[in-house]
Amino acid sequence: MELNLFRREKENINIVIVGHVDHGKSTLIGRLIFDTRSLPDEKIEEVKKISRDLGQRFEFAFLLDQLQEERENYMTIDTTQVFFQTRKRRYVIIDAPGHAEFIKNMITGATQAEVAVLIVDAKEGLKEQTKRHAYLVSMLNLEKLVVVINKMDLVNFSQGIFNQVKGELTQFLNHIKLSASYFIPISAKNGDNVLRRSRRMAWYRGPTLLKALDSLALESQEKDRPLRFSVQDVYTIDGEKIIVGRVESGVIKRGESVFLFPALKEKEVKSIRVFNQYKETAKEGENIGITLNEPVFVQRGNIICQGKNLPKLMYKFNSSVFWMSSEPLRVKQKVIVRCATQELVSYVERIEKRINSSSLEVLEDKAEQINLNEVAQVTFKNDAPLVLEEFHFIEELGRIVIEDKSTGNIQGAGIVKFLDKI
Amino acid sequence: MDYLDTLENKSVYVIREAYSRFRNIAMLWSIGKDSTTLLWLCRKAFFGKIPFPIIHIDTTFKFKEIYEFRDRYVKDWDLNLIISKNEAAIEKGISPTKNDKFSCCNSLKTEALKTTLKQYDFKALLLAIRRDEHGIRAKERYFSPRNINFEWNYANQPAELWDQYKSKSVTEEHIRVHPMLHWTELDIWRYIQREKIPVVGLYFAKGGKRYRSIGCETCCQAIDSQAENIKKIIKELQTTKIAERAGRAQDKEQAYMMQKLRSLGYM
Numbered sequence: 126m127e128l129n130l131f132r133r134e135k136e137n138i139n140i141v142i143v144g145h146v147d148h149g150k151s152t153l154i155g156r157l158i159f160d161t162r163s164l165p166d167e168k169i170e171e172v173k174k175i176s177r178d179l180g181q182r183f184e185f186a187f188l189l190d191q192l193q194e195e196r197e198n199y200m201t202i203d204t205t206q207v208f209f210q211t212r213k214r215r216y217v218i219i220d221a222p223g224h225a226e227f228i229k230n231m232i233t234g235a236t237q238a239e240v241a242v243l244i245v246d247a248k249e250g251l252k253e254q255t256k257r258h259a260y261l262v263s264m265l266n267l268e269k270l271v272v273v274i275n276k277m278d279l280v281n282f283s284q285g286i287f288n289q290v291k292g293e294l295t296q297f298l299n300h301i302k303l304s305a306s307y308f309i310p311i312s313a314k315n316g317d318n319v320l321r322r323s324r325r326m327a328w329y330r331g332p333t334l335l336k337a338l339d340s341l342a343l344e345s346q347e348k349d350r351p352l353r354f355s356v357q358d359v360y361t362i363d364g365e366k367i368i369v370g371r372v373e374s375g376v377i378k379r380g381e382s383v384f385l386f387p388a389l390k391e392k393e394v395k396s397i398r399v400f401n402q403y404k405e406t407a408k409e410g411e412n413i414g415i416t417l418n419e420p421v422f423v424q425r426g427n428i429i430c431q432g433k434n435l436p437k438l439m440y441k442f443n444s445s446v447f448w449m450s451s452e453p454l455r456v457k458q459k460v461i462v463r464c465a466t467q468e469l470v471s472y473v474e475r476i477e478k479r480i481n482s483s484s485l486e487v488l489e490d491k492a493e494q495i496n497l498n499e500v501a502q503v504t505f506k507n508d509a510p511l512v513l514e515e516f517h518f519i520e521e522l523g524r525i526v527i528e529d530k531s532t533g534n535i536q537g538a539g540i541v542k543f544l545d546k547i
Numbered sequence: 548m549d550y551l552d553t554l555e556n557k558s559v560y561v562i563r564e565a566y567s568r569f570r571n572i573a574m575l576w577s578i579g580k581d582s583t584t585l586l587w588l589c590r591k592a593f594f595g596k597i598p599f600p601i602i603h604i605d606t607t608f609k610f611k612e613i614y615e616f617r618d619r620y621v622k623d624w625d626l627n628l629i630i631s632k633n634e635a636a637i638e639k640g641i642s643p644t645k646n647d648k649f650s651c652c653n654s655l656k657t658e659a660l661k662t663t664l665k666q667y668d669f670k671a672l673l674l675a676i677r678r679d680e681h682g683i684r685a686k687e688r689y690f691s692p693r694n695i696n697f698e699w700n701y702a703n704q705p706a707e708l709w710d711q712y713k714s715k716s717v718t719e720e721h722i723r724v725h726p727m728l729h730w731t732e733l734d735i736w737r738y739i740q741r742e743k744i745p746v747v748g749l750y751f752a753k754g755g756k757r758y759r760s761i762g763c764e765t766c767c768q769a770i771d772s773q774a775e776n777i778k779k780i781i782k783e784l785q786t787t788k789i790a791e792r793a794g795r796a797q798d799k800e801q802a803y804m805m806q807k808l809r810s811l812g813y814m
Contacts, residue, residue, distance in 0.1 A: 137550055165787075206678045206685045208731055217729075229706035233688070236708035357560070358567040362594055371560055400591040410548055412559040414594065425567055449706050463711050526711040533714030534705040 138343065139217045141235045143262065144244035145252035146223035149275045153244060153313035154207060154218050155185025160320040163209035164188060213339045223254050228498055229449040232538065235261060239343060240269045247280045250290050256297060257483040257498065263303040264447060264540060266520065269341050272305045273334055277326065278312040284328045300485065307337045350374040351432030352383065353522055355465040358425055367414040368423050373465060373521035375431065377415065378406045385421060386428045387438050387510045393418040426467040428512040437544060438510035444525055444539035446495065446503045447482065453494040454527065454537060461528040465521055467511055475504040503539065516540045551738050554730055555588065561689050561726035562592040562673065564712060566599065569670040573600045573629065578613045579761050580746045581675035584735055585727055587744045590624060600627045602663060606655040607637055608763035616747045633659035643765040649808065657812045661697060670715060671722040679731045680791060683809055691723040697812025732791050733784050740777045751775050760791055
């Protein structure tokens with residue numbers, strides 16, 4: 126009975142809406158939830174009332190922009206989420222702010238999504254954040270991209286203008302090796318091609334935005350990757366040491382030999398357990414506890430591995446780093462680098478190929494620092510070895526974050542593309 | 548893994564992350580369905596024995612069913628319970644009927660919690676808030692810092708990505724940890740159904756009325772409903788156009804009430 130209920134479960138997708146400030150992200154989401162009748166009536170009434178109290182016209186964006194500061198300034202400050210469903214799927218829609226100064230909030234939103242919808246104002250065309258957000262979608266490796274060209278009502282629903290913006294954007298996307306599944310002309314404000322097919326753009330033969338989202342084919346098959354299990358903690362329960370953590374990739378099996386990194390010790394998996402249950406195997410994404418056949422020193426940050434392609438221990442590595450803080454990252458600076466549950470002190474040895482993440486212009490070949498919203502190739506030298514993988518092979522161990530030692534805040538995000546390129 | 552397993556695994560990861568980073572932590576239990584689910588997830592994360600205290604903020608105005616439920620499961624689940632009360636304010640007679648809701652919530656909940664946190668010096672606090680509950684809560688992070696005055700700086704929140712959460716800085720009083728941020732109300736009920744998690748009886752319809760969200764008896768309104776079991780609640784939620792917190796008075800007294808309450812340290 127219960128099983129059937131879950132088999133009928135709809136597919137769940139997280140979508141982030143990105144794009145330049147004022148190109149209509151929050152309005153589009155407001156339109157989506159309004160037209161799909163996904164909001165309680167009371168919420169809509171509340172927003173209407175607040176609009177009246179503030180002496181403002183009712184704005185769809187107000188359904189999303191909940192902070193007083195956001196409504197008064199007609200601007201999204203922080204990322205937010207709404208939920209709606211179609212007959213096919215359940216959606217979480219993530220709104221990301223379009224201002225350059227709120228990029229860290231945009232990244233926070235984008236990394237929770239599998240699909241990005243990039244919104245471009247038909248009249249304004251490509252702007253600074255259009256390109257930067259597209260670049261980040263590419264860097265963060267979101268699965269799919271859909272482009273909507275908004276405010277078609279302001280350009281008389283012109284096919285010519287749509288094609289022009291589409292052409293320009295395609296060129297930019299090609300440059301960053303990103304391709305869009307769809308380009309859709311819409312008017313979020315009036316609802317054209319969002320849920321309802323627009324009669325005013327008969328020249329457009331493609332799907333509406335909602336149809337397009339419903340039709341995206343998302344990867345769900347299991348990948349054939351070697352075992353990597355990141356150790357989160359070690360608990361002593363009834364005198365027994367249980368190593369807890371997450372299977373980042375592959376499968377862990379009871380009775381099989383595994384390698385403990387960085388100690389490079391080989392042990393056997395004696396048991397795999399979750400609350401009130403022993404298991405024979407555990408797969409990607411599962412948080413489990415394990416015990417080993419012989420006592421060995423294990424701690425948070427250790428990685429348990431198996432397979433032919435055992436990882437390398439890296440004392441020095443290179444990563445393309447996106448910088449999210451107004452405080453720059455400097456050569457010779459000591460920072461905390463984190464990768465899965467690993468965390469260590471690292472020294473910034475070199476900063477090269479500093480680029481503007483919007484224009485993609487190379488600002489400097491050899492740099493002393495990276496500033497807010499810039500990207501550069503950074504060479505790190507660690508105090509201790511780090512277990513890393515190339516991002517395209519095992520993403521979970523091919524991405525790092527940089528933490529500021531004094532505030533504990535995450536200031537930079539990095540992708541390890543090639544391990545041998547130092 | 549199915550959908551509920553995915554939600555559960557993410558939450559277990561966040562719970563273990565908080566314990567691993569801070570050790571001296573506690574969980575807030577309002578005895579409602581969400582925090583009872585969080586308690587269940589904590590039991591799962593620690594194989595049945597939760598290694599930190601559970602705090603119940605007692606305004607003294609809670610439904611009697613809430614107190615009964617609490618006392619029963621504290622025993623059944625072997626919990627280390629801390630009851631947090633603003634005794635001074637209660638003695639002075641602060642109540643939701645005599646005072647405005649804003650002052651009452653702030654005094655009997657936020658202030659009580661402040662005192663308890665100070666007393667035990669907790670570094671992090673686990674809470675069962677969800678993004679779909681309220682627009683303001685949708686802006687939260689999994690690890691959300693609060694300063695010495697408990698204030699939430701919602702306009703400048705730290706970045707959070709790839710399951711990497713911020714560490715605590717010296718100037719921060721504590722970190723609010725929200726392991727269930729990604730769950731929806733419907734997910735909660737489906738999970739309660741699957742896991743057979745006990746919940747307070749007030750959620751189930753009696754005489755055509757039930758509570759969708761519970762707290763102080765004085766500030767909760769029952770909704771019209773025929774849903775006398777979980778299966779019917781799930782069905783009801785799939786079609787309802789009424790907001791979950793529609794019956795909660797503290798959200799409605801004035802515009803941005805929730806934002807104001809939360810920026811002062813409310814849950």
